[in-house]
Amino acid sequence: MRIAFLVNxxxxxxxxxxxxxLALAAxxxxxxxxxVTPGDFVLRPDNSLLIRATTLNGSKPKKPETLxxxxxxxxxxxxxxxxxEIQVLFLRNDPSEDAESRPWAVYAGTNFGRLAAAAGAIVVNDPDGLALAQNKLYFQGFPETVRPTTLISRSIDEIRAFIEDHPDGVILKPLQGSGGRNVFKIRSKGEANLNQIFEAASSAGYLxxxxxxxxxxxxxxxxxxMNGRPLQRKGVYAAFRRVPAKGDVRSNLHASGTAEPATITPQVLGIAEKLRPKLIEDGMFLVGLDIVGDTVLEVNVFTPGGFPEIAAIHGLDFSEDVVIALEDKLRIRQLYVGAVSNRALATL
Structure with missing residues (x-):
């Protein structure tokens, strides 16, 4: 099996x-x-789709640095x-990273991913599903019972009113964003630098x-x-707790957060079960949920990270489980010869 990873x-x-x-496990x-990167697709006049792929010259590295x-x-x-000639196209690029500097690259994965699926490649996560999730507005499609109270606006007056209604404070962040960039905690509508925070966070669009x-x-x-259900092996869940640095509201590992063991309770599993129907409907093969208490803060469908941290905590590399699942999908694709849609296959 040949797997192409699309990255920024x-x-x-x-x-x-x-x-x-994932690449090492494969x-x-x-x-x-x-x-493959967003600029590496080629659609020729005869409608054949090609990719300019960076390969390993037949070598089989075993260490991340060597790869x-x-x-x-x-x-x-x-x-x-x-x-x-590609059996699996794994879309692992983060569109928000390209939104300002390379807006043409934002939709490359989903647009060319559709063509790749039509040509017979297994594309995960499903490109049509990912097209729906280009920003955090996608999150509003999940049950209200598991979501925080949310306002989406570019009006500072609306945001001030929202802050006034929530005395415990408000988290303000860009609608299009990731990695903890421009995420702020606002304690009250009288925050001295609210105007400056608003300008910084809204520079890329809606808040x-x-x-x-x-x-x-x-x-x-x-x-x-994975496939709509919590990923686990030997009674261990593919999960960890992301702990923010002292004085920081962001738990993102890229923003100085740290990884610690997490206890997966029936309550956490119940939350995941509530999200499962839509994730399956949208063909979301591999997803990372960020959960606090009984609330989901984020549904990460593009580049959810954390497998190395989980491996360090538990000594289990769940990347192999993901590759085995892709092998299973390839067998189904070959058995049904295109009779099963890519979106359905993505979560089988």
Missing amino acids: SIEGETSYYTTTS LGRGHEVCY LNALKREQANVVTIDIR IAQNYLPEATAGDIRLFL
Whole structure:
């Protein structure tokens, strides 16, 4: 099986990214891997879709650093491959990273992903589902009982009124964003620098305001779902607690948060079950939920990360489970010869 990973840029990939772990797991199970970026698709006049893929020249690295060095060196092998020679296209790019500097790249994965699926590749997460989730407005489609109270607006007057209605405070962040960038806690509508915060957070578009959850001071739980259900092996869930740095409201690991073991309770599993129907309907193969108490703060469908942190905590690399699931999907695709849609196959 040949798996192509779509990433924002090869230069930006790191050893602690979950994508790196997935690629190593695929190599370890005897598969071929290659990396593709948003600018590497080619649609020829005869409607054939090709990708300019960075490959490994037949090598099988076993360490993250060795893999990335092979991909990033100047003599890395870049070949043009017909999409029909790719069995799986794994969309692992973060559109929000390109929204300002490369707006043309934001929709490349979903647009060309549709064409790849039509040509016979298994594309995960499903590109039509991902197209619905290009920003946090997607989150509003899940049951209200598991979501924070939310306002989406570009009006500072609306935001001030929302803050006044929530004495415990409000979290303010861009509707299009990730990684904890421009996330602020507002304690009251009289916050001295509210205007400056508003300008900084709204520079990329709409803002999302949510009621602050005091339990968030202890961090949130990142729980992975695969095929719509919590990912687990040997009684251990693919999950960890993301603890914010002292004085920071953000638990993102890229924003100085730290990873600790998490207790997965029946309450947490019940929350995941409430989200399952829509995730399956949208073809969301691999998803990361961020949970505080009985509330989901984020549904991460593009590049949910944390597998290396879970491996460090529990000694289990769930990347192999993901690759095995892809192998199963390939067998189903071959058995049904296109009779099962990509969206359905993504969560089977």
